[in-house]
Amino acid sequence: MKAVELKDVVKKFGNFKALDGINLSIEKGESVALLGPNGAGKTTIVKLISGLLKPTKGEVKVFGEIPWKNYEVRRMMGIVSHNTFLYDDLTAYENLQFYCKLYDADESKIDELLEFFGLKGRKHDLVRNFSRGMKQRLSIARAILHDPPLLILDEPTTGLDIEGRKELMKYVAKVGRKKTIIFTTHNVKEAEEICDKVAIICNGKLIHFGEIERDLEKVYLRVVGYEGT
Amino acid sequence: MKALEVAKKDLKIEFRTKGTLNLMILFALITSMMFSVSIPMSLAEKTAPSLLWLVFIFVGMLGYSRAFLKEVETETLDGLKISPIAPASVLIGKILYNLILMILIEVIILPIFIGLFNLDVANPVIMFLSVTMGNVGFVIVVSSLSILVIKSKMREMLLPVLIFPVVFPIITSTILAVRKSISGDLVGIFSPIALIVGFSIIMFVVACLTFEYAFSD
Numbered sequence: 001m002k003a004v005e006l007k008d009v010v011k012k013f014g015n016f017k018a019l020d021g022i023n024l025s026i027e028k029g030e031s032v033a034l035l036g037p038n039g040a041g042k043t044t045i046v047k048l049i050s051g052l053l054k055p056t057k058g059e060v061k062v063f064g065e066i067p068w069k070n071y072e073v074r075r076m077m078g079i080v081s082h083n084t085f086l087y088d089d090l091t092a093y094e095n096l097q098f099y100c101k102l103y104d105a106d107e108s109k110i111d112e113l114l115e116f117f118g119l120k121g122r123k124h125d126l127v128r129n130f131s132r133g134m135k136q137r138l139s140i141a142r143a144i145l146h147d148p149p150l151l152i153l154d155e156p157t158t159g160l161d162i163e164g165r166k167e168l169m170k171y172v173a174k175v176g177r178k179k180t181i182i183f184t185t186h187n188v189k190e191a192e193e194i195c196d197k198v199a200i201i202c203n204g205k206l207i208h209f210g211e212i213e214r215d216l217e218k219v220y221l222r223v224v225g226y227e228g229t
Numbered sequence: 230m231k232a233l234e235v236a237k238k239d240l241k242i243e244f245r246t247k248g249t250l251n252l253m254i255l256f257a258l259i260t261s262m263m264f265s266v267s268i269p270m271s272l273a274e275k276t277a278p279s280l281l282w283l284v285f286i287f288v289g290m291l292g293y294s295r296a297f298l299k300e301v302e303t304e305t306l307d308g309l310k311i312s313p314i315a316p317a318s319v320l321i322g323k324i325l326y327n328l329i330l331m332i333l334i335e336v337i338i339l340p341i342f343i344g345l346f347n348l349d350v351a352n353p354v355i356m357f358l359s360v361t362m363g364n365v366g367f368v369i370v371v372s373s374l375s376i377l378v379i380k381s382k383m384r385e386m387l388l389p390v391l392i393f394p395v396v397f398p399i400i401t402s403t404i405l406a407v408r409k410s411i412s413g414d415l416v417g418i419f420s421p422i423a424l425i426v427g428f429s430i431i432m433f434v435v436a437c438l439t440f441e442y443a444f445s446d
Contacts (some may be wrong), residue, residue, distance in 0.1 A: 050311045051310070051311065052307060052310055052445075068445060071314065073313075074312060083304045084304075085305050085311075086308075087303060087305055088303060089245050090241065090242060094238075098234065098238045099308075102312040102313065102314050104313075
């Protein structure tokens, strides 16, 4: 069984075709970067995989299940995006506790996770007082507290400074071991850091899918047609 | 059980920030006071049930619709959508949260309203039960329909337009039941109460069955 499978997926928003016949197959344990310029359709793919959107045409399956129909398959995913899904008026601990209950996860792991992400000293502080970097670290903790086999990272470094970005990528690399990873980004270097395969998306179409080559940036620029610009 | 967790989380946030609760209490107090000074005491008994409901409608529109709106404002609604929780459980959680707010408002406002209008309520227990049952129906309708308008820029205008036709039977029946409880003439009170209960149950079942479509994509 594949971890993620998209067959002839079309997604329209009104008359606008955000995705046009996407076929993508991700095996268990693979880490795949969805690379593409802004508006290419990366986040739409992530939303389809996470069950937030239904495809207009085609089929999306995660571990053999249709994510927008089957709520239980969502237990097998952890999602980190630029939106942290954290409640500003709850403490770090309370946020994780709430999500633990939604995912039926073991609450005893919360302290361990907070320590791993360097937030133990701030566990009783309201999230509204956290920096962007701290919120993103807590967001990763939220995404992995139920130990999902599939980790989806949707431009998690957006809004972070260079240091914050480096630190976050370090954590992602650590927690992503032995997991299937889908990582959307428009930053080639970030893709190279943690992924072994790349899917280049442009204008809603999958135009390249394969192992990450040595000179990914050149490949990327060539296939999205930006070379020389 | 997950519905309870959603309600608990919302209550924790609400009691910490008191944003919605304070707004609702303040608004209910101001409107009650304005009504009491503008209505002659001789008409108080006849007009009080309708005015009491006007207060609850204003306050409800203001407060109950915020249960989902806050999730949109804090960008956490998608966090619920990607979680392994049935949409109906999210709705039930929001209804439970709103019901608790409603009971708090009712416990505070009802005695003040009775005092301001100098009402001599013949059957206060029936009055409280009638208002509560009416409010339960109102909360179910507002909670379930508010998801439809949260992404609209004109939600403040759209929500009353959507809600009033639906809650009209509840409002009229509750006003009738409250009037009877004030006068003490309980003959025929069963019909409006049965209508409120029946209507609320139907709305709740319909909302749970259809909420998934409003909640997703």
